[in-house]
Amino acid sequence: MAQSVLLKSSLAKKYWMALTGLFLCLFLVGHLAGNLQLFIGGIEGQLQFNEYAKFMTTNPLVKILSYVTYISIIFHAIDGLLLTIKNKSARPVKYHNEKASANSAWASRNMGILGTILLVFIITHMMNFWYEMHWGEIGVDANGNKDLHTIVIAFFKDASMGLVFTLAYVLSMLAVAFHLSHGFQSAFQSLGLRHEKYTPIIQKIGFAFALLVPLAFAAIPLYIHFVY
Amino acid sequence: MNLTLKIWRQKNSKDKGKMETYPVKDISPDMSFLEMMDVLNNQLIESGQDPVAFDHDCREGICGMCSMFINGEAHGPGRGITTCQLHMRSFKDGDTIYIEPWRAAAFPVIKDLVVDRSSFDRVIQAGGYVSVNTSGNTQDANAIPVPKEDADKAFDAATCIGCGACVATCKNSSAMLFVSAKISQLALLPQGKVEAKQRALNMVKQMDEEGFGNCSNTGACEVECPKGISLENIARMNREYLKASTS
Structure with a gap:
């Protein structure tokens, strides 16, 4: 019984959603820390970023973490889809007049839509950079490392599509912000981690996280396109 | 107050049901929402129509029977109240009020606004x-x-x-x-x-x-x-x- 209740029950789906979600929040921090190196200009920045990219694709510990990340994304998406299907079927006849904004935040009611936008973003993002890094036709820098830096810069500085890509990335980060604004603190609630003293702090951290992390991510393509 | 009510009418659990429009006149702002429903039902009975079925019992906010989804909110506008504790002063003359049953697969509609x-x-x-142990030697709680x-x-x-x-x-x-x-x-x-x-x-x-x-x-x-x-x-x-x- 213990096995089925920890996989199939309504509450189990919440636990898994929360655990994978929180892990993906950690991933965002790591990913952001690495990407901030794109603010370093010149040949020095290029060499450092490519060295970092090599480390991220070859280090065994990072490799394990990346597999956990892929699994988390897939699990989070499938679990979210199953929950959405179940939740839709729980109300077969809709209300004629429903004032949902009177009692809940928009993001909390639209996590599925936001998540779908994020999934599309993640897939295109991986096709643009992750695929290129692993299997694409990619040059090497002065140190002989795969030159992912040039690919990233060329992508956002592209004469015809660079602005479109930049705006698409910024809009995707807006979706990340809304998704996190509900998801971060919601994950703690789902795991039963609620306390008079600590929950207000968790909510504040969640708000700051949802604001600052996507903002920092969005600044990177904006910097590359308009300043670099 | 004169109001336009848009109410979910459904003959039985098998019926598809639809929203019907009913005008009500001379509603006192001091009436509770359920009293307003009583006025409507009197009108309907007098004109030979089927009154609107709705759940109600204590009418003092402790039984939980009065399940109405009013203008997009459970128990209507206002916080910490049931439908019987909602008063007509929460509405304005000329308002249109939507009244629907609770909607959930687990709460099937029996009739009109009554759900199981x-x-x-x-x-x-x-x-x-x-x-x-209720055999007579129950421990004092x-x-x-x-x-x-x-x-x-x-x-x-x-x-x-x-x-x-x-x-x-x-x-x-x-x-x-x-x-x-x-x-x-x-x-x-x-x-x-x-x-x-x-x-x-x-x-x-x-x-x-x-x-x-x-x-x-x-x-x-x-x-x-x-x-x-x-x-x-x-x-x-x-x-x-x-x-x-x-x-």
């Missing part, structure tokens, strides 16, 4: 009780010391009247506020701790089987609950269930 909430009863039957804070929290959870507003207002028709209030109420007290594990597992299982949706933590239930049942209870249920399913 026996799914809640079955969730309670699955574990919302403590097994006590007051003989067991209970910390004041626990007693208060248990009492707050116990004020749930099972009206179903949480399900009606939840975008997922989730019953987690109700179920968690019942689980919390007993899990917080020494008498309830004995069966806490089995209770959490069985009540959640029954809740899932009844076809209620899942919790997205939107918090809408807590806002619309006439008794102010807190989301803290859902967190406690999540802990209780996790404990029960991993040990």
